[in-house]
Amino acid sequence: MANPGFNLEQYIMHHVTNAHQWRLPFLPPLELPSFLSLHALMLFFCAAFLIVLFVFCFNKKDRVPHGMTNLLEAFVVFIRDDIAVNCLGEKDGRKMTPLFCTFFFFILGLNLMGLIPLFSTATANVNVTAALALVTLSFMIFGAIYKNGFMGFVKALVPSGVPAPILIILVPIEVLGLFIKTFALTIRLFANMLAGHIVIFALLGLVVLLGFAALPAVVLALFIYVVEILVCFLQAYIFTLLSAMFIGQMYHPAH
Amino acid sequence: MTPKIDKSNFQHVSIGLNVATGMFVFSYLGFLADKKWGGQAWTLVGILLGLVYSAYEIWKLIRQLNDQDKKT
Numbered sequence: 597m598a599n600p601g602f603n604l605e606q607y608i609m610h611h612v613t614n615a616h617q618w619r620l621p622f623l624p625p626l627e628l629p630s631f632l633s634l635h636a637l638m639l640f641f642c643a644a645f646l647i648v649l650f651v652f653c654f655n656k657k658d659r660v661p662h663g664m665t666n667l668l669e670a671f672v673v674f675i676r677d678d679i680a681v682n683c684l685g686e687k688d689g690r691k692m693t694p695l696f697c698t699f700f701f702f703i704l705g706l707n708l709m710g711l712i713p714l715f716s717t718a719t720a721n722v723n724v725t726a727a728l729a730l731v732t733l734s735f736m737i738f739g740a741i742y743k744n745g746f747m748g749f750v751k752a753l754v755p756s757g758v759p760a761p762i763l764i765i766l767v768p769i770e771v772l773g774l775f776i777k778t779f780a781l782t783i784r785l786f787a788n789m790l791a792g793h794i795v796i797f798a799l800l801g802l803v804v805l806l807g808f809a810a811l812p813a814v815v816l817a818l819f820i821y822v823v824e825i826l827v828c829f830l831q832a833y834i835f836t837l838l839s840a841m842f843i844g845q846m847y848h849p850a851h
Numbered sequence: 852m853t854p855k856i857d858k859s860n861f862q863h864v865s866i867g868l869n870v871a872t873g874m875f876v877f878s879y880l881g882f883l884a885d886k887k888w889g890g891q892a893w894t895l896v897g898i899l900l901g902l903v904y905s906a907y908e909i910w911k912l913i914r915q916l917n918d919q920d921k922k923t
Contacts, residue, residue, distance in 0.1 A: 755911070765903065766907065769900070769903065769904050769907060772876070772877075772904070773873070773904065773907075773908070775876070776869065776872050776876050776904070777865070777869060779872050779876060780865060780868045780869050780871075780872040781865075783868065783872060784865075784868050834864065837864070838864065838865050841862065841865075850915065850918075
């Protein structure tokens with residue numbers, strides 16, 4: 597029953613890392629072209645799914661939303677009122693809501709796709725999360741310059757109520773802080789998604805390694821799987837909230 | 852109706868990882884500088900700057916929360 601030749605590490609890494617092959621059951625592996633990796637394919641799937649969801653399933657003409665429209669509208673209104681307007685103010689918040697909705701639904705879609713068999717988690721790839729965080733960074737820099745002008749952007753980096761000599765240290769630190777915040781945003785989403793999946797695969801791998809003796813691990817894996825669903829929503833929310841907060845801090849710097 | 856929470860100052864959600872990332876980034880920059888120019892001094896400077904950054908982030912958060920308290 598036990599399988600001593602089984603390499604648990606290889607098994608886990610095979611499931612969480614990017615590849616140029618899409619393995620489908622009962623079929624030969626689907627070779628992907630060099631410009632399209634498995635995670636990139638998942639990004640396209642998620643984007644296509646979101647387009648279908650919001651173009652065809654979201655009925656704006658409904659006076660009283662029901663069904664799918666009602667579900668999606670609850671999320672959109674929550675993002676608009678509780679995240680965008682709360683962090684950026686009424687005017688900017690409403691303007692920026694599409695960006696935060698895109699962040700939320702795209703990340704949520706990618707996270708949840710990782711929990712469906714056959715699909716892979718694109719957000720467990722640091723390149724994907726870094727690209728998403730770079731969008732936030734570009735709004736923190738160029739959006740703030742567009743809104744407040746270049747001098748306004750520089751002023752946002754100078755903390756108030758600090759003696760001038762200390763500013764020599766604090767201003768470069770504040771500039772680096774922009775990048776550190778973005779880096780933290782990248783790592784937070786990437787690490788949370790990767791860690792959860794590694795735990796699930798490690799527990800399931802025990803069954804192959806040890807046979808029936810490790811059957812309780814399946815129950816534990818199921819428990820982690822359910823927790824992962826919560827983590828998917830939580831991480832999408834945290835990413836959106838922190839993006840809104842960081843952009844809001846640059847748009848409306850504290851005095 | 853429950854009062855609406857102002858999420859614009861939700862910085863404490865991110866403070867932990869911000870501090871950790873700050874320490875990592877500054878220390879790593881110091882490590883890279885040492886690799887290029889030799890010695891060990893730059894790593895120490897990096898760690899020190901990481902500590903300064905962490906203290907600064909916490910100070911900013913405390914100041915923000917104090918301001919919020921004064922308003923309410």
